[in-house]
Amino acid sequence: MIALLGATGAVGRHVLRALPGEVRAGSRSSGVDIDDDRSLASFVAGASVVVNCVGPSHKTAARVATAAVEAGADHVDAGGADAVIDPRGRRVVFAAGASPGLSGLLPRWLGSRGTKLAMYCGVLDRFTTAGAEDYLNGVNEPLAAWRNGQVKRGALTRVSDVDIPFFDEPVSAFPFMDAENEAVARSLSLVDGDWYSVVEGKHLLRALGERKGLCEASALDLAGRSPRATFVAELDGRTAVLRAGSVAELTAAVTVAATKAVLRGDVPSGLHRAATVLEPFDGLDVTVFDAPLSELAVEEGAL
Ligand SMILES: NC(=O)c1ccc[n+]([C@@H]2O[C@H](COP(=O)([O-])OP(=O)(O)OC[C@H]3O[C@@H](n4cnc5c(N)ncnc54)[C@H](OP(=O)(O)O)[C@@H]3O)[C@@H](O)[C@H]2O)c1
Structure with missing residues (x-):
């Protein structure tokens, strides 16, 4: 039972x-x-x-x-x-x-070892009170990345209004390292790794800066739109893309x-x-491309 x-x-x-x-x-x-x-x-x-x-x-x-x-x-x-x-x-x-969890597992669709990884995790969905509290309590090192087999502080910078393939509109991307990223880097034997949390909504962007009001802000961002989670992993020139609806379902x-x-x-x-x-499992909308992310900006439009 x-x-x-x-x-x-x-x-x-x-x-x-x-x-x-x-x-x-x-x-x-x-x-x-x-x-x-x-x-x-x-x-x-x-x-x-x-x-x-x-x-x-x-x-x-x-x-x-x-x-x-x-x-x-x-x-x-x-x-x-x-x-x-x-x-x-x-x-x-x-x-x-979904994150943490699938955010760390997605690279495994591309291989069990690798040299260079970039991950982009974006969610446009309503935060529950429990989810918001857990998000704000997640321990991570902002702007850090994995360099030459170890955590390097201040390796990356935040970017705003940037186009990332598979995200529908310009987004903000926050680099971070946490214990999951480090565990993934070690298990894949990575040399370099970059992880970005992608924020698609303007209200949530402001609430994250103030570290309060995440539930209301995420509801405002979602108004008139459908919830979605988009996770993109690029490992040594190959790319895996996960698309899902609600983050609770994922x-x-x-x-x-x-x-x-x-x-x-x-x-x-x-x-x-x-x-x-975990091993990669069935039932998710994951597409693997034998191409780096930089080449998929054009290809995506042609799909
Ligand atoms: N990793 C990820 O991507 C991710 C994403 C979303 C959520 N989560 C996690 O999943 C968990 C659930 O989140 P959620 O959004 O589903 O929360 P939620 O909608 O608030 O649901 C909480 C559930 O727990 C029950 N509950 C609350 N207090 C309880 C207590 N003292 N004893 C027994 N049951 C209790 C509630 O029912 P009653 O009120 O009737 O007790 C309800 O069934 C959280 O830990 C959250 O961080 C993880």
Whole structure:
């Protein structure tokens, strides 16, 4: 049995629809409160895997994962990037979402090793309160990049009103290094790597600068438009492009893929990030081009 927490949330409701087999679904509205030890322990008892979609994950992930492994279950979290717990011999997968998660995994569509990587991750979608809090709490080094096999501070600069192939309009791009990028750089044995967070909306751009009001700003940017996530990876002259609708659906697809990998026994015991332990999986709109991004600006128009 899979025990799913946060089953009524933006991410959890998509996860609930796609999980295989018997699922016990819970949230406060169905009488489960993860802040109450007894309620949490009784909800996860008897599960083979606990899936957490309750956020903000920097407050919930360690607590829920600990309850899962204490109950003898494996664990998958849609967030929880930086949580550290004793896995007690179980399989624990954190950061099984869109970003972090797929943002780190996408280069694997291009190969398991490489020299030079550039990643662009853009989302035009509504932030939930939990998602906004996790985003602002994500620890990263702005303007840093991976150079000659290590993190180099101040290697890159922010760019505004720039055209990047596969993004529909001029965007702003923020370079950053975080623990996921570093783990990906090491697992691919990269020499150089650049990661950019791409912001498509003017309201969100301002809110990010002020570090508040992300939910309202993202809703304003989305007004009259359809939500979309666009991730682009260029590895040694080849390019992978992922296009998706809502970020909650994309996150759920990764959470479900991670849960299935855990159920199959494809994930070794211990603490992992989804980006470094999952294999590329089906069901996503990923296109691979045997060309660098710079050549695809023209090609895209011809498609
Ligand atoms: N990596 C990524 O790209 C990515 C993207 C989006 C989201 N996420 C992560 O996914 C997680 C869920 O985000 P979301 O946007 O789906 O949030 P959400 O829409 O606010 O949903 C939260 C869910 O948790 C439940 N919940 C809240 N407090 C609870 C408690 N104390 N006990 C039990 N259940 C509780 C809510 O239901 P009730 O109110 O009824 O309890 C609801 O079902 C967050 O950690 C977020 O950071 C990751």
